[in-house]
Amino acid sequence: MKFCQGPKCHQYKTKDRIKGTKGNKTYQTRRKSSMYYGGGNFCSFQCYNDWANEFADRAIDHFGRTTTAKHLTEQNAWYKDYTWNSNNDTVYIYINGITKEQRPLTKEQYSDKSYTLNTGE
Numbered sequence: 001m002k003f004c005q006g007p008k009c010h011q012y013k014t015k016d017r018i019k020g021t022k023g024n025k026t027y028q029t030r031r032k033s034s035m036y037y038g039g040g041n042f043c044s045f046q047c048y049n050d051w052a053n054e055f056a057d058r059a060i061d062h063f064g065r066t067t068t069a070k071h072l073t074e075q076n077a078w079y080k081d082y083t084w085n086s087n088n089d090t091v092y093i094y095i096n097g098i099t100k101e102q103r104p105l106t107k108e109q110y111s112d113k114s115y116t117l118n119t120g121e
């Protein structure tokens, strides 16, 4: 169980946020085992957006602000995809978004988030 990181989560008056003993009830930050927004850190898009409005500038300055245009080139245009062959088997492929070249991928390579043919950002 983890808490929603939305700075205003407790300010949204929904029934499920009312917690506490009788006579001591308050609206509280949501706590869930799984959340679907902002990498699993926020209970709703609203809470995600509240966080971004308050902290995005500082977070971007901390992790590195984009100050020049990035370029999609042959070296970083590879993306993974899958299709089906005539036997209806799943076929995993790497496609270059610039050259349209295709290369075969194993299922393991497809699932491995660190496996890439890209050599730049």
Ligand SMILES: [Zn+2]
Pocket: 004, 005, 006, 009, 030, 042, 043, 044, 047
């Ligand atoms: Zn929330």
